[in-house]
Amino acid sequence: MTSIARIEAAARRLSGEVRRTPLLSSPFLDAIAGRRVWVKAECLQHTGSFKFRGAWSAVSALTPDQRRKGVLAYSSGNHAQGMALAASRHSAPAVILMPADAPRVKIDNTRALGAEVVLYDRAGGQDRDAIGARISAERGLTLVRPYDDAEVIAGQGTTGLEIAEQAAEAGIDTAEVLVCCGGGGLSSGIALAFEARAPGLTVRTVEPEGFDDMARSLATGTRQRNATASGSICDAIVTPTPGELTLPVLARLAGAGLVVSDAAAEHAMALAFARLRIVLEPGGAVALAAALFQPEALGGADVIVVASGGNVDMHVFAAAMQRHPV
Amino acid sequence: MTSIARIEAAARRLSGEVRRTPLLSSPFLDAIAGRRVWVKAECLQHTGSFKFRGAWSAVSALTPDQRRKGVLAYSSGNHAQGMALAASRHSAPAVILMPADAPRVKIDNTRALGAEVVLYDRAGGQDRDAIGARISAERGLTLVRPYDDAEVIAGQGTTGLEIAEQAAEAGIDTAEVLVCCGGGGLSSGIALAFEARAPGLTVRTVEPEGFDDMARSLATGTRQRNATASGSICDAIVTPTPGELTLPVLARLAGAGLVVSDAAAEHAMALAFARLRIVLEPGGAVALAAALFQPEALGGADVIVVASGGNVDMHVFAAAMQRHPV
Numbered sequence: 168m169t170s171i172a173r174i175e176a177a178a179r180r181l182s183g184e185v186r187r188t189p190l191l192s193s194p195f196l197d198a199i200a201g202r203r204v205w206v207k208a209e210c211l212q213h214t215g216s217f218k219f220r221g222a223w224s225a226v227s228a229l230t231p232d233q234r235r236k237g238v239l240a241y242s243s244g245n246h247a248q249g250m251a252l253a254a255s256r257h258s259a260p261a262v263i264l265m266p267a268d269a270p271r272v273k274i275d276n277t278r279a280l281g282a283e284v285v286l287y288d289r290a291g292g293q294d295r296d297a298i299g300a301r302i303s304a305e306r307g308l309t310l311v312r313p314y315d316d317a318e319v320i321a322g323q324g325t326t327g328l329e330i331a332e333q334a335a336e337a338g339i340d341t342a343e344v345l346v347c348c349g350g351g352g353l354s355s356g357i358a359l360a361f362e363a364r365a366p367g368l369t370v371r372t373v374e375p376e377g378f379d380d381m382a383r384s385l386a387t388g389t390r391q392r393n394a395t396a397s398g399s400i401c402d403a404i405v406t407p408t409p410g411e412l413t414l415p416v417l418a419r420l421a422g423a424g425l426v427v428s429d430a431a432a433e434h435a436m437a438l439a440f441a442r443l444r445i446v447l448e449p450g451g452a453v454a455l456a457a458a459l460f461q462p463e464a465l466g467g468a469d470v471i472v473v474a475s476g477g478n479v480d481m482h483v484f485a486a487a488m489q490r491h492p493v
Numbered sequence: 494m495t496s497i498a499r500i501e502a503a504a505r506r507l508s509g510e511v512r513r514t515p516l517l518s519s520p521f522l523d524a525i526a527g528r529r530v531w532v533k534a535e536c537l538q539h540t541g542s543f544k545f546r547g548a549w550s551a552v553s554a555l556t557p558d559q560r561r562k563g564v565l566a567y568s569s570g571n572h573a574q575g576m577a578l579a580a581s582r583h584s585a586p587a588v589i590l591m592p593a594d595a596p597r598v599k600i601d602n603t604r605a606l607g608a609e610v611v612l613y614d615r616a617g618g619q620d621r622d623a624i625g626a627r628i629s630a631e632r633g634l635t636l637v638r639p640y641d642d643a644e645v646i647a648g649q650g651t652t653g654l655e656i657a658e659q660a661a662e663a664g665i666d667t668a669e670v671l672v673c674c675g676g677g678g679l680s681s682g683i684a685l686a687f688e689a690r691a692p693g694l695t696v697r698t699v700e701p702e703g704f705d706d707m708a709r710s711l712a713t714g715t716r717q718r719n720a721t722a723s724g725s726i727c728d729a730i731v732t733p734t735p736g737e738l739t740l741p742v743l744a745r746l747a748g749a750g751l752v753v754s755d756a757a758a759e760h761a762m763a764l765a766f767a768r769l770r771i772v773l774e775p776g777g778a779v780a781l782a783a784a785l786f787q788p789e790a791l792g793g794a795d796v797i798v799v800a801s802g803g804n805v806d807m808h809v810f811a812a813a814m815q816r817h818p819v
């Protein structure tokens with residue numbers, strides 16, 4: 168399991184490679200939320216999302232022989248790009264299995280970062296795991312799972328170490344920390360970091376409507392599944408069910424899960440554009456949406472938000488701005 | 494005049510108030526430029542531009558009596574917002590004279606940040622200085638000029654102190670540093686900081702075509718004027734002529750001025766969106782445009798770019814993205 172020692176070891180391996188992303192704020196956002204809003208801008212991370220942290224952590228933890236043979240990843244986009252860059256900087260081959268309906272920008276970027284991309288038909292029922300197992304066996308690749316991997320969770324947890332430091336610098340010792348949540352790797356890593364280093368900070372997961380498997384799992388205490396596998400604009404955080412490693416951590420450490428509409432996520436994207444001058448993808452904006460538009464679900468004078476990614480096609484971004492003029 | 498001691502004194506007054514903005518990069522931008530491109534993201538500064546630095550420096554240097562009476566500023570937008578926030582945080586009244594054709598977002602934000610905005614008709618020949626002098630005399634306000642002010646230049650120079658530190662952290666000791674240039678306050682402050690703290694870094698000013706008064710002034714050694722006062726999309730950096738304080742500094746310390754087209758600035762905005770996930774206004778993107786599209790005008794393995802601001806109307810931003818799909 169992922170311990171604080173493992174997170175701190177990941178932080179040492181990431182030192183000099185990861186960006187310490189800023190904690191942004193705006194009086195305009197504070198006025199909407201009715202409390203101070205602090206935004207950890209992981210969209211500014213290498214490859215445009217926090218996923219680079221977990222990817223680097225996992226690749227840097229491989230043996231030299233594993234690295235030489237290469238890595239395999241399944242991803243709709245952000246883990247793919249993180250793995251592609253982390254692998255290429257370690258001179259490790261990377262094969263990424265991506266759904267053919269993933270955003271074009273993510274597929275193109277993953278290839279451009281040096282990975283071999285293999286597409287599969289998610290809607291048509293092609294078996295991703297079977298394809299991956301075959302390629303992996305043929306070439307001796309090491310599978311790096313997007314969230315159910317102790318080293319990946321440790322890497323994502325370094326986000327929590329930074330938030331703990333930045334919150335202390337801002338004079339915040341107690342706050343809810345809203346985290347965009349797919350399988351729960353980022354949320355659980357951050358929660359473990361806070362448990363050890365900032366016990367006054369509490370993780371709340373945030374998911375899109377219709378894909379709230381984590382919120383329902385936290386509410387019922389058992390792993391729940393989503394009814395469908397696609398259909399949200401928040402593609403980056405749509406996963407079938409919480410991770411086996413991540414759910415127990417969050418059941419122990421996180422508050423109740425939050426759920427926001429696609430429209431709220433788009434509105435948050437438009438406000439992040441106008442008030443913070445950062446680019447968020449829909450799945451990277453759900454936590455900010457909850458902070459701004461569900462103030463009654465939160466407590467305290469401050470709320471911290473992880474803006475987890477910014478890999479978005481221009482037309483999706485422009486449409487969000489047009490629907491929500493600021 | 495602005496000395497390194499004055500810049501460092503401004504840095505002490507700004508400590509804890511200003512954001513240390515990140516130095517961003519992307520392998521995709523490096524590939525376009527043919528060298529490593531480092532982007533100092535001052536669009537992430539409070540109020541969305543570097544202008545907050547100079548404003549805070551100037552307001553914090555006033556006497557208590559001057560602060561109580563208040564400040565006056567002329568600005569098309571970014572200095573206005575910086576002054577509005579700096580003044581309000583010092584509990585000083587602020588009156589801002591803005592051209593009526595300034596971007597709506599900048600006028601609205603300046604008011605929302607607590608300043609009293611007085612509009613004048615720039616095209617119709619209303620005399621801004623006469624209006625300002627009358628208001629100032631009536632109310633005992635202290636005029637804070639946007640660039641020809643030693644404390645403002647010192648505040649902008651703190652950007653240079655940060656770049657010097659961040660370049661050293663990145664292992665860069667020699668590079669050209671491209672700075673979006675209006676009156677030259679930011680460029681001259683940064684140049685003075687480099688002279689004392691990072692002599693291997695050299696400022697190059699960047700301006701939009703048709704408003705290249707600084708480039709022509711540096712080339713001829715005398716203050717040149719622009720033929721027109723408006724008409725560029727780069728409104729933030731359109732000034733009639735270089736500052737009296739700034740030109741001598743830049744004539745001594747800067748390289749030749751660079752000039753880019755409006756289309757190149759828009760293309761740089763689109764690439765900053767897709768590759769860095771930051772929002773740039775046209776005037777804040779001209780330095781990045783020069784780095785990407787005029788590689789033959791530059792030397793060295795690295796180029797540093799100051800992305801000076803991100804206050805842009807949504808329709809201007811969306812239009813730039815549509816014209817330059819990435």
